[in-house]
Amino acid sequence: MxxxxxxxxxxxxxxxxxxxxxxxxxxxxxxxxxxxxxxxxxxxxxxxxxxxxxxxxxxxxxxxxxxxxxxxxxxxxxxxxxxxxxxxxxxxxxxxxxxxxxxxxxxxxxxxxxxxxxxxxxxxxxxxxxxxxKLPSLQSCREIPERDLGTCDWLFSVGNSQEWKSVFNLAVTPSDLKTPGPVFHKDGFTLSIEGPINHLIFRPSHWPPSTAFTYCELDASVSGISELEFRGSQFAGQLRGVLTRLKVGYYLRMEIGFDCVIECVALHVNIANVVGSYQSKSC
Known part of the structure; x- marks a missing residue:
């Protein structure tokens, strides 16, 4: 009500x-x-x-x-x-x-x-x-049938390819991302994310493995949230997420660290400030 x-x-x-x-x-x-x-x-x-x-x-x-x-x-x-x-x-x-x-x-x-x-x-x-x-409720989004998600490329396969493509040419997706945790603000939150690139898909023939980036850093932002729930105490650590495109907006579920879960329905989910490098760093 x-x-x-x-x-x-x-x-x-x-x-x-x-x-x-x-x-x-x-x-x-x-x-x-x-x-x-x-x-x-x-x-x-x-x-x-x-x-x-x-x-x-x-x-x-x-x-x-x-x-x-x-x-x-x-x-x-x-x-x-x-x-x-x-x-x-x-x-x-x-x-x-x-x-x-x-x-x-x-x-x-x-x-x-x-x-x-x-x-x-x-x-x-x-x-x-x-x-x-007009966005659907969080509960109705939870009832969306599960699908084969393949790799953990939730940010890169649903409407956010341009920032990633400009650096990585859509040839690779990270599968072990980490974050220090979200920063909440009015109607949304931001995440700094980084991790090794250890999953190659359709690598162009002119990309020798020795010259391909092995590490990525990026910023993710979620805005226009209509409904948000989060629980847990450890908001930093490994990030595993599912991003589902809706007719309008997105349903996002993220598991972070040991026990943190963030779920939301939002109008926008975007990545920016994508950086590729050759040496791994610690989160």
């Missing part, structure tokens, strides 16, 4: 969410003066108001909340008889729906058009958030 970002109760999307940031009650001399500079019926001003105020990101709001509000807006726009002017009407009996609009603002001449513009701009600005909200 999606909870309200500020109250311990179910989150109930409302159309007033989109225009509530224009309410100047008790802020007439601050926000009111600022908003009075703009005409909500002017296309240029309307676009600025939507981007700066309607699509503001609240501190505790997640992409799930934004998606729920967007879905309600899109559903309502699909009802040709809905009266969008009613959303702008003050309800003095309900504090939460009493906004007190800027004093110099004219009546909105095209209420439906205003909300349609919000919808179109939100789809552009919140594109990644809306995609994340």
């Amino acid at each position: 999606l909870l309200d970002p500020y109250l311990n109760q179910p989150h109930l999307p409302k159309l007033s969410y989109w225009v509530g940031s224009f309410g100047v009650y008790d802020r007439e001399e601050t926000l009111g003066e600022e908003l009075n500079k703009y005409d909500p019926n002017d296309p240029v001003d309307r676009d600025l108001l939507i981007r700066r105020y309607c699509l503001r990101l609240l501190p505790r709001e997640t992409f799930h909340h934004r998606s729920a509000e967007f879905d309600l807006l899109e559903q309502t726009l699909g009802a040709p008889d809905f009266d969008f002017a009613s959303v702008w009407e003050d309800d003095e009996d309900d504090f939460h729906d009493y906004w007190s609009w800027p004093s110099d603002w004219p009546e909105i001449t095209d209420p439906r058009g205003f909300f349609q513009a919000i919808r179109d701009t939100a789809e552009e600005v919140w594109h990644e958030d809306l995609l994340r909200s």
Whole structure:
């Protein structure tokens, strides 16, 4: 169940969410003066108001909340008889729906058009958030039938070949990677990875074994995570992973070190800073 970002109760999307940031009650001399500079019926001003105020990101709001509000807006726009002017009407009996609009603002001449513009701009600005909200659950990804994975080349066989190819020409894949552990950040994490290259596949004839790289280093990044679970205590050490491409995004499962398991569903998994060398190093 999606909870309200500020109250311990179910989150109930409302159309007033989109225009509530224009309410100047008790802020007439601050926000009111600022908003009075703009005409909500002017296309240029309307676009600025939507981007700066309607699509503001609240501190505790997640992409799930934004998606729920967007879905309600899109559903309502699909009802040709809905009266969008009613959303702008003050309800003095309900504090939460009493906004007190800027004093110099004219009546909105095209209420439906205003909300349609919000919808179109939100789809552009919140594109990644809306995609994340549609990713499958972690539990459903765990039910994907197992497949023959062959070697441990999970990063190199699913949509990440260019960085690797520029150094190794897709001729080799490492099978014993190690990492000092992930660094978590907002909506994702990064990994520094290195290991020996001891598995050759389709090595070009002009590559003598003596001149081929024997060691690799790279950085992996996972971003746009919609769901993440991790357990264990030893996050450093040997890395064994499975990366599955979904219709949109990826399902990633990694076993690291002695007992660490990281699982997530994310929009992006990429490798960068690929370096090949001739001598093994210790992780």
